[in-house]
Amino acid sequence: MRVMTVIFCLFVSVMNSAVAADPLPSWNAGPTKDAIINFVKCATNDGCPLYIPPQDRIAVFDNDGTLWSEQPAYFQLMFALDRVKAMADQHPEWKTEQPFQAILENDFKAVAASGKEGLLKIMAVTHSGMTTDEFEETVRSWIKTARHPQRKVPYTQLVFEPMRELLNYLCENGFKTYIVSGGGVDFMRVWAEDIYGIPPEQVIGSSVKVKLANRDGKPVLERLAEIDFIDDKAGKPVGIHRFIGRAPVMAFGNSDGDLQMLQWTDRKPHTFKAIVHHTDAKREYAYDRQSPIGQLDKALDQAQEKGWTVIDMQKDWTRIYPKH
Known part of the structure; x- marks a missing residue:
């Protein structure tokens, strides 16, 4: 590189x-x-x-x-929201648990209303519980395929x-x-x-x-749900x-x-x-x-x-x- x-x-x-x-x-x-x-x-x-x-x-x-x-919204937040949707099948409890319910229902006003506490919950589940290599690959895949919700182009074109x-x-x-x-x-x-x-x-x-x-x-680095x-x-x-x-x-x-x-x-x-x-x-x-x-x-x-x-x-x- x-x-x-x-x-x-x-x-x-x-x-x-x-x-x-x-x-x-x-x-x-x-x-x-x-x-x-x-x-x-x-x-x-x-x-x-x-x-x-x-x-x-x-x-x-x-x-x-x-x-x-x-x-x-910040593009990394959009990544986190997409990750919640991708992981939803593994978490049926999210259908009735905020702020995850709001994300699954595309209720972004409710997501915003969850405040800092809600954001930390979202980041905790979408950015942890995996190795650094796994996270890198997840981001790499998302950045190649995700599209801006309004402009409909890859985020890297913005x-x-x-x-x-x-x-x-x-x-x-x-x-x-x-x-x-x-x-x-x-x-x-x-x-x-x-x-x-x-x-x-x-x-x-x-x-x-x-x-x-x-x-x-093999040694790996695991990402924890702690800032x-x-x-x-x-x-x-x-x-x-x-x-x-x-x-x-x-x-x-x-x-x-x-x-x-x-x-x-x-x-x-x-x-x-x-x-x-x-x-x-x-x-x-x-x-x-x-x-x-x-x-x-x-x-x-x-x-x-x-x-x-x-x-x-x-x-x-x-x-x-x-x-x-």
Whole structure:
């Protein structure tokens, strides 16, 4: 997979050379695109006063709502709901037990009403009781066959092409890119390298506890129905410290769940902080302060107060998704 990542970067480099050296062709000309390119140019020019040594070129990205869509529900939740339906024959009690009854009856309002307790129940039964290898294969199979309920396309077709271009651009310029997401780390690691070019060791996310066990004389890691780490809000700086060990110089998010990560990056001068603002109801979705999914309220206020870059999807991107 590492070889694939190198080839991926080289391929992108060649392709970008062929499009008049524009590193971000899906971005409209303007202050947002200029801010990104100017920061990277200076960070990689040892004659610039804002030069950043290669080992310190750390860029962190939230996933849901920042690198791919997250409406009408987080895609990992959609995976969990599909898993409940697939497992229903083994659990006849779910026909009268919430929130599983609501899932089987496609009553998503009732699922939402179950709150955090209901969500934890769903995650416990769908993300545990199997080995890490079995979970990986389950996710891999789902990501190949599942379809978005509204757009009727694979979820991997709903990645943001402008952000993939940005990841490639940073890769070419010696930045090490990390996903720092509230989503499940084992869920994302299955497909992140193929879709984003980010290898599994550069994916940080929430996790369940695992234990070493023996099956048929072979060691396996079993996933337990216990939360190990929540990589969201205040957990994001903790995850960055624990798993990266260097402070980021670029950070990208889209919601209040990313605020602390942006603040953590903002402690140092000459860093780049950006928020993806969902403003395009026609090509994607438009939401911010009142949304139950990906709420952007306090972080938007702080971005405006501190002068962080706000990426307006409608104005700044010529397209949202890749061409297929």
